[in-house]
Amino acid sequence: MQKRVVITGLGGICGLGTNMPAIWGEMRAGRSAIGPIGSDFQSELKVKTGCEIKELPDHGIERKQLVSMDRFSLLAVIAAKEAMLQSGLVPHADNTYRMGTVIGVGVCGFETVEENYRAILIEGKNRAGIFTVPRVMPGAAAGQVSMHLGLRGPVFGVTSACSSANHAIASAVDQIRLGRADVMVAGGTDAPLVWGVLKGWEALRVLAPDTCRPFSADRQGLVLGEGAGMAVLESYDHAMARGATILAEIAGAGLSADASDIVAPTVEGPEAAMRFCLADAGLNPEDIDYLNAHGTGTKANDQIETLAIKRVFGEHARALSVSSTKSMHAHCLGASGGLEMIACVMAIREGVVPPTANYREPDPDCDLDVTPNVARERKVRAAISNGFAFGGTNAVLAFKAI
Numbered sequence: 001m002q003k004r005v006v007i008t009g010l011g012g013i014c015g016l017g018t019n020m021p022a023i024w025g026e027m028r029a030g031r032s033a034i035g036p037i038g039s040d041f042q043s044e045l046k047v048k049t050g051c052e053i054k055e056l057p058d059h060g061i062e063r064k065q066l067v068s069m070d071r072f073s074l075l076a077v078i079a080a081k082e083a084m085l086q087s088g089l090v091p092h093a094d095n096t097y098r099m100g101t102v103i104g105v106g107v108c109g110f111e112t113v114e115e116n117y118r119a120i121l122i123e124g125k126n127r128a129g130i131f132t133v134p135r136v137m138p139g140a141a142a143g144q145v146s147m148h149l150g151l152r153g154p155v156f157g158v159t160s161a162c163s164s165a166n167h168a169i170a171s172a173v174d175q176i177r178l179g180r181a182d183v184m185v186a187g188g189t190d191a192p193l194v195w196g197v198l199k200g201w202e203a204l205r206v207l208a209p210d211t212c213r214p215f216s217a218d219r220q221g222l223v224l225g226e227g228a229g230m231a232v233l234e235s236y237d238h239a240m241a242r243g244a245t246i247l248a249e250i251a252g253a254g255l256s257a258d259a260s261d262i263v264a265p266t267v268e269g270p271e272a273a274m275r276f277c278l279a280d281a282g283l284n285p286e287d288i289d290y291l292n293a294h295g296t297g298t299k300a301n302d303q304i305e306t307l308a309i310k311r312v313f314g315e316h317a318r319a320l321s322v323s324s325t326k327s328m329h330a331h332c333l334g335a336s337g338g339l340e341m342i343a344c345v346m347a348i349r350e351g352v353v354p355p356t357a358n359y360r361e362p363d364p365d366c367d368l369d370v371t372p373n374v375a376r377e378r379k380v381r382a383a384i385s386n387g388f389a390f391g392g393t394n395a396v397l398a399f400k401a402i
Helices: 020-029 071-087 110-122 132-136 140-149 164-177 195-204 236-241 268-281 299-318 333-350
Strands: 005-014 099-105 155-158 183-190 227-235 248-257 290-292 321-323 382-389 393-400
Touching: 005 020, 005 071, 005 164, 005 236, 005 333, 020 071, 020 333, 071 099, 071 140, 071 183, 071 227, 071 333, 099 140, 099 164, 099 333, 110 132, 110 195, 132 140, 140 155, 140 183, 155 164, 164 183, 164 227, 164 248, 164 333, 164 382, 164 393, 183 333, 227 236, 227 333, 248 268, 248 333, 268 299, 268 382, 268 393, 290 333, 299 382, 333 382, 333 393
Parallel strands: 099 155, 099 183, 290 321, 290 382
Antiparallel strands: 005 227, 005 248, 183 227, 248 393, 382 393
């Protein structure tokens, strides 16, 4: 019998707020943080909308440490520290090698990449910053979290575009199930609101000019945001032995690939991931009360995801509460699954389904209960979170009440 894995701490930062309670409060209220971005190069951008963190909280990290960190790593450390504080765990000589971290990243340290390209190619400097490589590497966030928290067990990064956080959390669960660790800090982070990344997304022609309206007939695309979402995972036995407050259980994970197209999604891939997740969790479709959709706000994603949900859940699809919290915190790429984990866990704990904000017009091709604009009170016994990505990489997580 495989080990049960539970969540004992949550942390987050994004445009909605600089800690988990603030983020959840805004989600409950259905308030979107999407708006004009303050990029220094905004005049060169066609799309000037995003979801940015206007001011970082007092994080207590010294300058000599900050110089080795890109923004995506800093956001990860802030969220991880919050999650660890809530868990009540303190690494020490007897447990530090039984504690690790896996962090999903959709891109990498593009703030650093851009700083160096501009310095060398525009300003004429003849050398890059000394910390360029350790700041840029996608695994930097995991390394920085391990150093700041004192975690010496399994530590690595995971990258699978927009499903990175869900893949990271699933990988962390595996470390505990396999006996390699008792505790894992897991989630995702990204800071893509830099000129080069935004220009790249502009070229794909999937960015909305104003805001994100998942499942609404007048949706025009996704909006990019920045942030991080983290959880402290423990084996159930470890958490019980120390008398920890358990927030929820990670019941299972389902992974699949479309193996079809680098950007165009299929129905079969997401469908398979949801089915595998339910099977891994030992749950029936009827056991799920809330589904946090990938819900990017593009025409193709929302329609295909709706069809995949109908295939998996059958008649029960009509009884599901569905929502896309990307309508509020935007698409934070590698961080999205971490923030959506917060939505699922808190929906279970408080019996409140966060809404799909900015919804205006019903779409006959997206005809599920998408919880438009206003949160809904209902008992949530179990929830699943969908993460689908370019490259056809799909990762779905199931959470349930303990």
